[in-house]
Amino acid sequence: MMNPRPGRSIPLTTYLGNQIPNAIDVDATPGMVAFARQQHNALINTVGVWEVGPPSGRYNCHGLVFASRRTNIPPAGLASAGLIEMILREDQFYPIPEADAREGDIALWRSERDVEHTGIVCRVERDPFRVVFVWSMWGGLGEFVHNLACTPYNWCQVEFWRMT
Numbered sequence: 001m002m003n004p005r006p007g008r009s010i011p012l013t014t015y016l017g018n019q020i021p022n023a024i025d026v027d028a029t030p031g032m033v034a035f036a037r038q039q040h041n042a043l044i045n046t047v048g049v050w051e052v053g054p055p056s057g058r059y060n061c062h063g064l065v066f067a068s069r070r071t072n073i074p075p076a077g078l079a080s081a082g083l084i085e086m087i088l089r090e091d092q093f094y095p096i097p098e099a100d101a102r103e104g105d106i107a108l109w110r111s112e113r114d115v116e117h118t119g120i121v122c123r124v125e126r127d128p129f130r131v132v133f134v135w136s137m138w139g140g141l142g143e144f145v146h147n148l149a150c151t152p153y154n155w156c157q158v159e160f161w162r163m164t
Contacts, residue, residue, distance in 0.1 A: 006057060010071050014090035021083065022067065023075030025057035028140040036140040040152060044141065049150045052135065053143030061137040065106060065118040066091070084108070084115040093161040098132070101160040107134045107148070109156035117153040121160070 006026040013019055028036070033055050037044060044051065062073035062080060066087050074083050087093075093106065101107070101121050109117035119136030122145055135145050138152055148158055 016090040021075055022071040022073050024071050027057040028055050033140055046150050048147040050145045051142055052145055055140045055142045061118050064137045079114055081114045092164040096160045096162050098160055101132050106161040108159045109153040111156045116156050
């Protein structure tokens with residue numbers, strides 16, 4: 001189903017009550033999806049990467065993590081770093097070491113200029129060695145479960161956060 005009334009936002013606030021800017025976008029055209037998949041074909045077909053949902057303009061990775069797949073955070077054209085920092089602070093998250101990450105925690109990919117990507121830790125394998133898997137939205141590619149090393153954002157620093 002196509003997104004009803006793209007361009008609108010939904011009422012969304014942090015736990016402490018501050019507004020979170022957001023917007024629902026139009027769905028990507030089949031041609032845009034095909035182009036994105038062609039650019040990332042090797043990554044999509046890597047061991048440790050499973051597609052779990054289709055592309056959607058309704059929500060982005062931050063919207064999946066902080067708004068239950070209901071909207072894009074932030075709306076297009078707005079940098080996310082300060083906004084994601086506000087959400088983490090006001091929703092009472094705190095940083096944790098990767099070694100302590102467990103299911104339900106947040107993984108955050110940070111570049112020098114912005115928070116590029118977020119996902120939810122959905123599985124931690126411990127045998128024969130520890131591997132963290134994250135559920136996240138890869139824009140026009142769709143939703144994926146992937147290990148930390150297999151992501152379009154592997155050039156970023158990964159952080160882990162847990163809600164109090």
